[in-house]
Ligand code: G
């Protein structure tokens with residue numbers, strides 16, 4: 001097992017799942033247990049019940065997900081499972097049944113963490129079409145398959161490894177992509193602030209990787225991507241401060257996606273804000289949303305914050321974003337994420353020849 005994070009070791013490894021003889025499913029409600037037992041029988045999954053516990057055997061884990069679909073939300077919440085081995089139940093590993101099902105369904109997670117591949121997507125100056133940098137986007141190679149960020153993050157959460165995975169992703173992004181940048185370009189690196197409880201401790205491996213590749217910190221931008229476990233404002237501020245102490249910049253990601261509050265813009269004063277593609281999709285000066293985007297841009301500029309429009313897929317959106325005053329643009333029209341950092345798409349290059 002590779003040790004890649006000073007915060008948390010990755011455990012239990014998915015390989016450790018196989019010695020399970022069974023999962024013991026507890027529920028305070030005997031009706032939920034009864035319901036589960038009936039469902040398992042209905043799916044021909046052998047189950048035996050003791051008082052308080054229903055057991056599912058190792059051969060049948062793969063069919064658990066289908067069974068879970070048949071449970072009500074209330075049952076899912078009340079059913080908790082522990083792994084049973086020959087020595088009995090491992091009470092330290094109690095988790096909701098759906099978490100166990102997700103883990104068993106993503107046993108590929110450990111080998112995925114050993115095969116991370118970072119793609120870069122260009123971020124482009126809106127007036128002259130210059131590529132000012134690339135956002136690092138995580139993938140994992142598993143045999144012939146490439147696993148995307150969505151399933152990887154979901155598996156990391158199921159295995160309770162968000163913190164270690166996020167730290168590994170940051171260091172791998174820097175090691176794989178920084179050296180591929182042209183001299184003045186910046187690397188944009190995502191991070192989930194919810195996993196950071198103490199920036200001095202949790203960002204050590206990140207800064208170490210930056211030093212290892214000889215990075216100029218002013219060419220690193222850390223993007224705060226929010227999730228359900230967004231930390232409080234004071235912790236967020238201390239995280240931003242820690243990055244800035246090293247000379248790196250910070251971006252607030254996905255503004256307008258419904259999670260990030262507008263208040264954060266003034267409170268955190270990031271260097272850059274990225275407008276979510278939900279705001280950009282179908283943008284045109286004749287639509288009411290255009291005035292909203294223009295106001296957000298003005299507001300950000302008043303605070304000294306640069307603005308990126310994400311998710312530009314059509315030239316019309318590029319025209320509108322430029323008219324709304326955004327500074328930088330990103331999206332499939334300008335360039336898809338790719339392993340080689342090869343500049344803007346030929347379509348976009350043609351557009352700037354005409355519109356510079
Ligand atoms: O939340 P964040 O901005 O980090 O999301 C980046 C994700 O958005 C990546 O998975 C990337 O593949 C995807 N993406 C990048 N450009 C576009 C685009 O133009 N349209 C859509 N639909 N997705 C995009």
Ligand code: MN
Nearest residue numbers: 190223225253
């Ligand atoms: Mn991002």
